[in-house]
Amino acid sequence: MTVPGTLHVVGAGLAGLAAGVAAAKAGVRVAVHEAAGHAGGRCRSFLDERLGRVIDNGSHLVLGANRTALAYARATGGIEAMLAAPAAFPFVDLVTGKSWTVTPKRLPAGIGEILKALGLPWTGKAETVASRLGETPSFTRLWQPMCEAIMNTAPDEASARMFAWTMRKALLGGSDALTPWIFPAGLSAALVAPALATLSLFGAETHFRRRLKALEADTLVFDDAEVPLGPADRVILALPPWVTASLLPGLVPDLPTRPIVNAHFRCAQPVELPRDSHFLGLVNSSGHWLFARGDVLSVTVSAAGALVDMDNESIADRLWDEIRRALGMPPIAPPPYRIMKEKRATLAHDNHTVVVRPGPVSGRNGVFLAGDWIASPWPCTIEAAISSGLTAARLALARPGLTF
Numbered sequence: 290m291t292v293p294g295t296l297h298v299v300g301a302g303l304a305g306l307a308a309g310v311a312a313a314k315a316g317v318r319v320a321v322h323e324a325a326g327h328a329g330g331r332c333r334s335f336l337d338e339r340l341g342r343v344i345d346n347g348s349h350l351v352l353g354a355n356r357t358a359l360a361y362a363r364a365t366g367g368i369e370a371m372l373a374a375p376a377a378f379p380f381v382d383l384v385t386g387k388s389w390t391v392t393p394k395r396l397p398a399g400i401g402e403i404l405k406a407l408g409l410p411w412t413g414k415a416e417t418v419a420s421r422l423g424e425t426p427s428f429t430r431l432w433q434p435m436c437e438a439i440m441n442t443a444p445d446e447a448s449a450r451m452f453a454w455t456m457r458k459a460l461l462g463g464s465d466a467l468t469p470w471i472f473p474a475g476l477s478a479a480l481v482a483p484a485l486a487t488l489s490l491f492g493a494e495t496h497f498r499r500r501l502k503a504l505e506a507d508t509l510v511f512d513d514a515e516v517p518l519g520p521a522d523r524v525i526l527a528l529p530p531w532v533t534a535s536l537l538p539g540l541v542p543d544l545p546t547r548p549i550v551n552a553h554f555r556c557a558q559p560v561e562l563p564r565d566s567h568f569l570g571l572v573n574s575s576g577h578w579l580f581a582r583g584d585v586l587s588v589t590v591s592a593a594g595a596l597v598d599m600d601n602e603s604i605a606d607r608l609w610d611e612i613r614r615a616l617g618m619p620p621i622a623p624p625p626y627r628i629m630k631e632k633r634a635t636l637a638h639d640n641h642t643v644v645v646r647p648g649p650v651s652g653r654n655g656v657f658l659a660g661d662w663i664a665s666p667w668p669c670t671i672e673a674a675i676s677s678g679l680t681a682a683r684l685a686l687a688r689p690g691l692t693f
């Protein structure tokens with residue numbers, strides 16, 4: 290049954306966009322309210338004037354196992370701006386100089402290690418990725434980079450149970466589960482602009498530069514307007530945890546976060562990575578994943594606590610030196626660069642934090658919660674954000690079968 294009122298979605302990150310798209314396509318009146326001047330939140334592109342290129346706030350990758358994210362991209366048409374790359378993950382170790390490629394059929398790990406990573410036998414609730422896999426021969430070359438990339442949390446604090454769940458999805462989730470989907474035209478072209486176009490096509494309102502300041506029983510109090518809520522209206526707060534906590538005191542516990550740093554370098558000409566790959570995993574280095582998009586090389590540092598407080602020039606020097614060595618370039622100074630620091634990029638996925646996350650029901654009549662940090666088996670990812678938006682829309686509209 291369609292709710293005859295309006296579904297107000299506050300926050301136009303991927304969780305809010307997903308909720309809005311699902312509801313608007315189902316014929317529901319939708320209004321999206323976003324504090325920033327643009328949608329996409331932590332997953333967006335922008336024109337960097339210094340580099341003269343459209344860059345992403347940080348390089349993102351989606352796996353074939355991220356079924357809900359791909360369903361959203363298909364429903365909005367954004368999938369046309371994504372590319373399914375071959376399921377081959379090249380790595381180089383900057384200390385030993387060794388390189389190798391991980392494919393679904395060629396994991397550099399024995400069956401005993403793989404079973405442990407998959408959570409078998411039983412994984413205790415206090416186990417971390419390091420306590421479970423740290424002594425295995427493939428820890429440095431496989432499990433550690435996977436843990437940092439997927440969970441943005443150092444292995445000595447990352448929840449082994451959550452890691453095992455993502456490994457089961459990736460390794461046992463079907464032949465395409467490890468297919469890496471990349472964003473050759475940027476994140477916004479695939480995940481944001483098509484969603485906004487879909488919202489507009491289905492008659493949804495979108496309001497930018499509109500920050501929610503308070504949530505009263507019958508009113509949404511924004512900085513630029515007060516929006517009355519009728520009895521048939523519903524609200525989805527698709528906001529970061531600390532904002533939700535300030536609007537609904539007592540509901541959200543203190544959830545620690547971890548930073549991600551990205552460095553984008555504009556090279557003199559297009560750069561090709563080894564094996565014609567779009568990305569390269571770096572081991573025994575500060576940088577973790579190197580992405581090439583034309584003449585822009587971007588390197589991601591996950592769980593970047595050690596780097597985030599350094600000045601940009603020192604970060605650029607250090608990461609450029611690693612890139613140069615990984616690609617066998619001569620010792621030249623860094624080309625023009627942009628450093629992006631996302632200080633609260635994701636939650637810290639430690640065993641305490643992942644179990645105290647609240648669910649999508651706020652306890653306030655007609656108000657539901659979405660966001661990558663809402664309780665689910667997934668760590669904070671595109672998949673978690675989009676799934677949470679869909680779940681919140683299903684609950685708000687009392688339509689358990691709602692899809693994109």
Ligand SMILES: Cc1cc2nc3c(=O)[nH]c(=O)nc-3n(C[C@H](O)[C@H](O)[C@H](O)COP(=O)(O)OP(=O)(O)OC[C@H]3O[C@@H](n4cnc5c(N)ncnc54)[C@H](O)[C@@H]3O)c2cc1C
Pocket residue numbers: 299300301302303304305322323324325328329330331332346347348349350351499500501502527528529532549550551631633634635659660661662669670671672673674
């Ligand atoms: C650098 C980086 C790299 C990443 N890499 C990957 C990756 O490779 N793969 C992957 O799957 N995931 C990755 N992620 C995670 C992914 O980007 C996030 O999980 C996802 O974007 C979160 O979406 P969200 O909608 O839950 O939250 P957000 O994007 O934070 O959206 C919240 C929105 O609410 C708005 N807002 C805040 N306060 C208010 C208010 N008071 N009123 C109105 N609006 C408000 C914000 O402006 C924002 O638009 C990465 C994240 C970062 C930062």
